Amino acid sequence: MFVYADNAATTCVSKTALDAMMPYLTEQYGNPSSLYAFAQNSKEALENARKTVADIIGAQPKEIYFTSGGSEADNQAIVSMAKVGALKGKKHLISTRFEHHAVLHTLKKLEKEGFEVTLLDVHEDGVVRLEDLEAAVREDTALVTIMFANNEIGTVQPIKEIGEFCRARKIPFHTDAVQAAGHMPINVQEMNIDLLSMSGHKFHAPKGVGVLYAKTGMPLFNIIEGGAQERGKRAGTENIPGIVALAAALKESVDNMEANTAKIIPMRDKLFAELSKIPHSKINGSLEHHVPGTVNMCFEGIEGESLLLLLDAKGVCASSGSACTSGSLDPSHVLLSLGLPHEVAHGSLRLSIGEYNTMEEIDHIIKVVPEVVSYLRDISPVWEELENGTKKHLI
Amino acid sequence: MALYSDKVMDHFQNPRNVGKMDDADGVGEVGNAKCGDIMKMYIKVKDGIITDVKFNTFGCGSAIATSSMATELIKGKKVEDALELSNKAVVEALDGLPAHKIHCSVLAEEAVAAAVKDYYDRNGIAYDPELFSKKLHDCESCAE
Numbered sequence: 001m002f003v004y005a006d007n008a009a010t011t012c013v014s015k016t017a018l019d020a021m022m023p024y025l026t027e028q029y030g031n032p033s034s035l036y037a038f039a040q041n042s043k044e045a046l047e048n049a050r051k052t053v054a055d056i057i058g059a060q061p062k063e064i065y066f067t068s069g070g071s072e073a074d075n076q077a078i079v080s081m082a083k084v085g086a087l088k089g090k091k092h093l094i095s096t097r098f099e100h101h102a103v104l105h106t107l108k109k110l111e112k113e114g115f116e117v118t119l120l121d122v123h124e125d126g127v128v129r130l131e132d133l134e135a136a137v138r139e140d141t142a143l144v145t146i147m148f149a150n151n152e153i154g155t156v157q158p159i160k161e162i163g164e165f166c167r168a169r170k171i172p173f174h175t176d177a178v179q180a181a182g183h184m185p186i187n188v189q190e191m192n193i194d195l196l197s198m199s200g201h202k203f204h205a206p207k208g209v210g211v212l213y214a215k216t217g218m219p220l221f222n223i224i225e226g227g228a229q230e231r232g233k234r235a236g237t238e239n240i241p242g243i244v245a246l247a248a249a250l251k252e253s254v255d256n257m258e259a260n261t262a263k264i265i266p267m268r269d270k271l272f273a274e275l276s277k278i279p280h281s282k283i284n285g286s287l288e289h290h291v292p293g294t295v296n297m298c299f300e301g302i303e304g305e306s307l308l309l310l311l312d313a314k315g316v317c318a319s320s321g322s323a324c325t326s327g328s329l330d331p332s333h334v335l336l337s338l339g340l341p342h343e344v345a346h347g348s349l350r351l352s353i354g355e356y357n358t359m360e361e362i363d364h365i366i367k368v369v370p371e372v373v374s375y376l377r378d379i380s381p382v383w384e385e386l387e388n389g390t391k392k393h394l395i
Numbered sequence: 396m397a398l399y400s401d402k403v404m405d406h407f408q409n410p411r412n413v414g415k416m417d418d419a420d421g422v423g424e425v426g427n428a429k430c431g432d433i434m435k436m437y438i439k440v441k442d443g444i445i446t447d448v449k450f451n452t453f454g455c456g457s458a459i460a461t462s463s464m465a466t467e468l469i470k471g472k473k474v475e476d477a478l479e480l481s482n483k484a485v486v487e488a489l490d491g492l493p494a495h496k497i498h499c500s501v502l503a504e505e506a507v508a509a510a511v512k513d514y515y516d517r518n519g520i521a522y523d524p525e526l527f528s529k530k531l532h533d534c535e536s537c538a539e
Contacts, residue, residue, distance in 0.1 A: 305455035323431045343428035381435035382428050382453040
């Protein structure tokens, strides 16, 4: 059996998205910047897509900028707000310890350029506290950027409250909503969001296309210079097939959100319930504030990469926050931000399921994960010491 | 393209000489759980020959595969020849490792050395401490 359980990494392109984009690959290939009627079809498709996305998140079409993906949107939002802040002498940026690297590395770059960055604690449950934000805010805070939902553990942040807090203090608020868009209701007006990033391939559009929403009055600086596309804020001929597919996929996801969630939650809960029966395992992140499909757990005494390889051999595609999978010596910064010890974080497993998964697939995962964990524990000297009492169990 | 060679995958999925040994003549453990890999190697020695080897490893696929290959390479060898085992020989026997996994092969070499040192210590066999000082040291990146 083949089970794709890594939907937080990427998703398949839906039939709806594919059908929507196909004509723009083969027949309607005109450049939207061209004058003739043939190309104006592309222009129309672009503007329709913009309106679709805007309507879904409660924005105006002119507040929607298409990008190459979530990372570009994050970069542009943060760098823009930092530059605007600096012009007013504000050089303090607030974020969290467990953001995506597209945010963290951009902040790191700005730090080298003289900005001060405060990263908020996300506590054991992976949720930011408003009082921590309150304590961190300063007169010279130029931006608050806090992710909507975490990509590894799936915890959802109190976005509306954070937005309200920032709005009252006139501090621009950006949220990386890459893991939430298409999976949870988002309304930028109700949630007081000034800037928001999303990525098409997380909700069944193709890779290489994303969205930056920037509220009217939020000045953007270009990351990519060139032509006057996207109201002069993002140069480069528009990825019309990708943009059309993104709008179609987002609409489809949002139209079916209730049904999808109703299908995914029982599968996710079964994974949590059954995999928690493995001794010395731990669920990472609050289950109360959670995206529907993400399951993140640690199993003591084993290492994540070998777990993934053996699951792969049994047909299960998953991911891990172990150092070996991150290509560094340290395990995932997300898991460490929850206060997990290194040795526990190495044994992490992320399963992210979507509406395309079935209960039979979940049953397969539930069958093979305990087998693989048990095998790896049998050959693990760490597990031996934990079991014979030389070392104390940490979870 | 696969992350690992077929040989690495074979040794990872069907590790040779995996397990513990209650009556080992030498036991070596190297690595640090904080860094994500620990290897424990057991050797049985008769008349200066390593007659049996077992290993247990906590770590990634290549850590398990390099341990397995190292046990194959030293089984049946003279103790002093086992000490000659280099990480390079382990890598070559596995048809290569990705660059960021080379440290796993170093760990395998060190695990063999640690087991031999333990055997020497237990049996009062004199040796030049220099022999091990280079191989057996605390992992710098793991130092608290």
